[in-house]
Amino acid sequence: MRISIAMATYNGAKYIHEQLQSFVDQTRQPDELIITDDCSTDDTESIVREFAKNAPFKVEFHRNEKNLGYCGNFNAALMKTSGDLVFLSDQDDVWFPEKIEYMTKIAESNSDALAVMNDAELTDGELNSVKLTKLGQMKSAGMGPERFVMGCCAVVRRELLDLCLPIPKAFKAHDNWIIAFADGLDAKVVNSKVLQYYRRHESNESQFIANRTSKVTRYHFFKHSIKTLAGSGNEQRYKLMEQKLVINRLNEILSKSSVKRRNQLEIMFREASNKLDHQRLRLNLRKKRLLTRGPLLMKLLVTGHYRYSRGILSFLRDMLG
Template identity: 30%
Template sequence: MKTSVALCTYNGEKFLQKQIDSILNQTHPVDEIIVCDDRSTDATVEILNSYKEKYPELFQIHINEKNLRSVKNFEKAISLCTHEIIFLSDQDDIWVENKVEKYLNYFENHPETEVIASNGFGIDDDGKLLDVITIWDVIGFMKAKNIKIDFFEIISFSGNIATGATMAIKKDFVKKTIPFPLVPEFHHDEWIALIAASENRFDFIDDKMFYYRQHQSQQVGGVFFDNNERKKNTLLRFFSLDFNVQTFSNYKHLLKRIANSYQKHKHILEESQVHHDIFSKNLDLFKSLYYKYKEEMKKKYPVRFFILNIVDKIKNKRQLEK
């Protein structure tokens, strides 16, 4: 299987070379690197051109005519890739040297899989390993506890565990994901993972296959958590969809979570041009869960429910329709 890398850049001069070098030093060489630069104003383009001079047949560098921002820039880069397996790459991470080899072996051994993501290490600006739990560790935690893993339910209801920097996608599957919808706080990686998971075509490698850099200027963070048993158990409950509604506070948090998921998927449905059936079903599911737990809350805590219901309507909190 031939491989492409879709690399998007914007003012990435500080860490770009380490990212590219980690791609070039793979045990299984990649066949093309498609770079879409979103009009960088630092030395990013000069760095890219220096690699183009060294590897003219490997690199294709595209400078956007206007700033596309992350989602549409990745859509462009992925669309320009020509080979069977497309790896997504940020500009500030580092790949483990056998990442490509590991992914290709997985695709070969699991022909039904169209999209893969993986676990990863956390590093700081200086490349120092962080002693943290990552959001990607959760899948391994669930497997260790023999908890059923439904990637579509997890991504739909709990959040995205398929960070784009870990992702590889078969080119034939790309057409099912284009165009990417533009929805606030909803990124291309979550979109791709949702579509693949809805068809049982998504899978996850537990091995840590890259170093994810956490720094202040990063666009998307929030993947690292304190490394302790309490946080581990909290994440397990959250991502295993263990609602654990035993108290009034539990109900409040759950209703907020359901309402937020409903609003998010409603917005996706309005903005997306494809896969309306997926998000329509999710809206029906969220609505049924919302009224189920609201009715339970009303029966268990009638007085507090009555007061909360009035306050929430005034403040527009925990509402399906806003």
């Protein structure tokens, strides 16, 4: 089985060498490392090219002609991979030596899985452990594995990439897009083994609450959720756009005469369509007066419609108008 690593870089000179060395230290090394760089202005390129001279596997470095952004840069890297299994990598983490070998075995023993994910140990910027893991933080916050979408902890099959690449330019996060398809097809496996350090520092892209380096509780998660939901409707409108993009891609896939997993894709399409209808209805109801809006929202709640969003939290947000 051919193994690829896809890495997207941008001004990663401070930390990237440690991650590159962790690839060399793997008990099962990759067949190729594909790096796309988003017009870095530091020494990222020179560090990678020097590393490539003596790397025991193929290393490709591609510098984008223009800045593509975080999601676009990862899309470019993934499009250039050729492996049967593709590991997604951040530029500032450090993998444990057994990560590739262990995750490959998990993928091989779960032949229907399109994405396999591992846990990660949270550290500070100097790679000092804070004695917390990503899945541990999610569990203590009351979140289930369906919320686990961290790309740097994922290995995906070529079959999944064939379905979901290229990632639409309007989509913000590459991992949200890719894992949404794995989840929608009920083809994601989450393994609790910790297989890497996840470095937290001032330049991290992800601000997800479970990535904090202090203990997260259900109270913290509830408080964070209320603060987020009480904001403007921009986030809800973006979610609406996301669902439209997913549905458009599913339409493209299902229009082909020969498609693997057609039944699962059709189920995913129906669920995505229901979510889109739900989000549209929520936005329309928010425009109504509270006396009119309240009973209608209560009906949606008791009939289970809020399963397509975030349950009682989304209901409370809609009550605010």
